[in-house]
Amino acid sequence: MxxxxxxxxxxxxxxxxxxxxxxxxxxxxxxxxxxxxxxxxxxxxxxxxxxxxxxxxxxxxxxxxxxxxxxxxxxxxxLSEADQEIALDIINSNDISDYMDLISEINKVKASRLDEKIKDYAELFGLDFIKLKEIYIDAKSEIDLNKGNRLVDLINLSDKKKVQDYYKVPFWQGKTKLYDDIKIFVLNQNI
Structure with a gap:
């Protein structure tokens, strides 16, 4: 079943x-x-x-x-509409042996897309991919976002030059903007 x-x-x-x-x-x-x-x-x-x-x-x-x-x-x-689209691509391009293989392949594609999305975001600001992914997966509310000060710690270790260049402000101001942007990125999860 x-x-x-x-x-x-x-x-x-x-x-x-x-x-x-x-x-x-x-x-x-x-x-x-x-x-x-x-x-x-x-x-x-x-x-x-x-x-x-x-x-x-x-x-x-x-x-x-x-x-x-x-x-x-x-x-x-x-399946969700997004999963149906992935399934159609898989059915049209792969030799899947059974229905459970299809479901497994859908999950692999979704995981790969999620990793790519988080990786791109982490590279944009010089953030630690693994720490950002942990926050992304774990945080379901604003309270979870900075649990144990993890988001602030992540931002403090970001690439200062990338943050300054992106926001065109000094790093100390960019950190606040980055905090808000990460909050939106994590809490509005759409693959």
């Missing part, structure tokens, strides 16, 4: 799509068995029948027709 967060609107769309597939006979023609799914909504999580998803994936890998690709893409509706 794959467990994922799901809002009620998306769940209702998926439930209707699944029920329509069962009633129309589409699933019976394509698969040897009907997959029983608990169709009750749980706000905290929704479990999708892994076997159903895996069968769609395997069918596409065997026969890469537009129809099979469309069915596979529709099965990705459980």
């Amino acid at each position: 794959i467990v994922s967060n799901l809002d009620e609107n998306t769940y209702e769309i998926l439930k209707v799509r699944y029920q329509d597939s069962i009633q129309s006979g589409v699933l019976k023609d394509e698969f040897k068995e009907h997959y029983e799914t608990d169709l009750s909504f749980n706000e905290n999580r929704f479990e999708i029948n892994y076997d159903y998803m895996q069968d769609l994936f395997a069918k596409f890998k065997r026969d890469k027709t537009a129809e099979n690709k469309e069915k596979l893409i529709k099965s990705l509706a459980i």
Whole structure:
């Protein structure tokens, strides 16, 4: 079973799509068995029948027709829009053996993009990448941001010339601006 967060609107769309597939006979023609799914909504999580998803994936890998690709893409509706885009790129360019490999590859791409984003930001101001990444991952609120004075320490070790050149002010003024910019960068996380 794959467990994922799901809002009620998306769940209702998926439930209707699944029920329509069962009633129309589409699933019976394509698969040897009907997959029983608990169709009750749980706000905290929704479990999708892994076997159903895996069968769609395997069918596409065997026969890469537009129809099979469309069915596979529709099965990705459980993923966020950003994850769906990554999944499409992976499906189109890689030879993934199964659905779990796809999910694993999505996570690798997301981790790589996050590292790249943090690295670029750290290089811009001469910040320690590892310390900035720890703050980025750990800080979920403004209180967490400077826990143990870690953000102030990070800024004090930044490249003075880079900070001055970027903000076009003396370093002591640039530190305040950098603090505010890091706060925005960390607390408004969007990949």
